Amino acid sequence: MMTSEKISDVQNFPVPQGGVGLLILQPSPFCNINCDYCYLPERTSHKRMSISVLKQAIERVITAGLVGDKLSIVWHAGEPLALPIAFYEEAFEAIATLPIAGDKITHSMQSNGMLINDEWCSFIRAHDIKLGLSIDGPAFIHDAHRKTRGGKGTHTQVMKGVEVLRKNQIDFHVIAVITEQALDFPDEIFQFFLDNGVRQVGLNIEELEGVNHTSTLTGDSQGQRVKKFFRRIYELQKKTNGFPAIREFDRAYQAIAQGSVEDEPLSFPQNDQVAPFAIISVAYDGSISTFSPELLGLKSPEYGEFYFGNVMTDDLSDVAAGVKFQHVLSDIQAGVQLCSDSCEYFSFCGGGAPSNKYYENGSFASAETMFCRYTIKTPIDIVLEDLELSLGLSLPGVESQNTVSAVR
Numbered sequence: 001m002m003t004s005e006k007i008s009d010v011q012n013f014p015v016p017q018g019g020v021g022l023l024i025l026q027p028s029p030f031c032n033i034n035c036d037y038c039y040l041p042e043r044t045s046h047k048r049m050s051i052s053v054l055k056q057a058i059e060r061v062i063t064a065g066l067v068g069d070k071l072s073i074v075w076h077a078g079e080p081l082a083l084p085i086a087f088y089e090e091a092f093e094a095i096a097t098l099p100i101a102g103d104k105i106t107h108s109m110q111s112n113g114m115l116i117n118d119e120w121c122s123f124i125r126a127h128d129i130k131l132g133l134s135i136d137g138p139a140f141i142h143d144a145h146r147k148t149r150g151g152k153g154t155h156t157q158v159m160k161g162v163e164v165l166r167k168n169q170i171d172f173h174v175i176a177v178i179t180e181q182a183l184d185f186p187d188e189i190f191q192f193f194l195d196n197g198v199r200q201v202g203l204n205i206e207e208l209e210g211v212n213h214t215s216t217l218t219g220d221s222q223g224q225r226v227k228k229f230f231r232r233i234y235e236l237q238k239k240t241n242g243f244p245a246i247r248e249f250d251r252a253y254q255a256i257a258q259g260s261v262e263d264e265p266l267s268f269p270q271n272d273q274v275a276p277f278a279i280i281s282v283a284y285d286g287s288i289s290t291f292s293p294e295l296l297g298l299k300s301p302e303y304g305e306f307y308f309g310n311v312m313t314d315d316l317s318d319v320a321a322g323v324k325f326q327h328v329l330s331d332i333q334a335g336v337q338l339c340s341d342s343c344e345y346f347s348f349c350g351g352g353a354p355s356n357k358y359y360e361n362g363s364f365a366s367a368e369t370m371f372c373r374y375t376i377k378t379p380i381d382i383v384l385e386d387l388e389l390s391l392g393l394s395l396p397g398v399e400s401q402n403t404v405s406a407v408r
């Protein structure tokens with residue numbers, strides 16, 4: 001179906017303010033390693049995105065009127081560096097032919113760092129690609145989970161990649177997955193990033209998602225340990241004057257500074273994961289997903305695959321009018337409403353991550369998850385407690401519910 005409508009032409013459709021925030025492109029689902037907490041189902045497949053799918057994906061976003069001031073393209077959902085550089089040379093040449101100014105587009109890649117060499121550095125520099133590496137900390141933590149298909153640790157090879165990046169003066173941020181094992185080692189993890197001059201770190205808790213059906217962080221006893229871990233990281237970061245930046249605390253500060261969205265519970269883009277088309281994900285074969293990026297490639301008994309169309313056949317307005325899309329949207333909005341009705345953190349969070357709600361609670365139409373307790377509520381509590389202490393508003397040991405109430 002090809003209607004060439006803008007999204008705003010679809011009746012009663014909530015258009016994301018500022019256009020699409022992220023366009024996630026899956027150049028291939030393949031990954032060259034085999035981390036035991038990975039949620040991606042097709043990571044042994046070498047299929048790759050064709051240039052026609054790539055061009056069509058970006059053209060659909062342009063035609064839908066969803067390009068704002070910037071278009072941020074993220075090459076993800078597999079190991080992007082597992083494809084040859086020639087693939088990206090062709091891809092970037094094709095993008096340059098599209099009706100969008102080159103300086104509007106930024107490119108990012110999230111890599112396991114195993115394949116970085118001088119040639120990749122030249123390409124990354126030439127195209128000003130923002131690079132993120134996945135490193136869980138020192139070798140004894142990283143190698144416990146991030147392994148080759150043969151079961152060997154990957155830390156040594158990743159650190160060789162880090163050296164090559166340093167030699168080529170290419171900056172990068174890091175995402176570290178926090179498992180139960182890591183909770184006992186906040187000092188070692190923080191020191192590792194400090195020693196390696198990493199300027200920005202995201203701490204992803206091990207999630208229950210996709211084909212990762214278990215997490216070492218489930219269970220009532222883990223909540224206090226997670227909070228202790230984050231609190232220690234916060235203390236260490238204060239001693240180093242905020243270096244490295246920790247994404248979870250930055251987000252908490254940002255959320256607190258932005259204030260309340262509770263008068264407009266479905267407003268955009270405070271929470272891009274619940275705003276249709278604020279994040280668009282396109283699989284290697286052109287299949288389109290939106291909402292949480294992690295939904296790309298996943299499926300469920302209730303909805304089937306979380307694909308809502310294909311860029312080769314469907315405009316985004318077709319996608320927006322589709323039955324499955326409307327079903328998922330309505331369930332996600334019900335979940336946001338539940339959050340709005342029940343959660344003191346709603347004004348900071350805007351309704352959480354639909355993929356975590358689905359894979360933890362079995363429904364988009366649900367509220368609290370382990371993910372939000374650990375990555376939204378806990379960092380906000382820690383930052384608010386610290387702000388309260390700094391302002392002399394409270395005594396140490398204040399509980400989080402009181403803390404949140406105190407600033408509303």
Ligand code: SF4
Binds near residue numbers: 346351
């Ligand atoms: S913190 Fe959790 S329960 Fe609260 S609004 Fe966010 S997702 Fe919903």
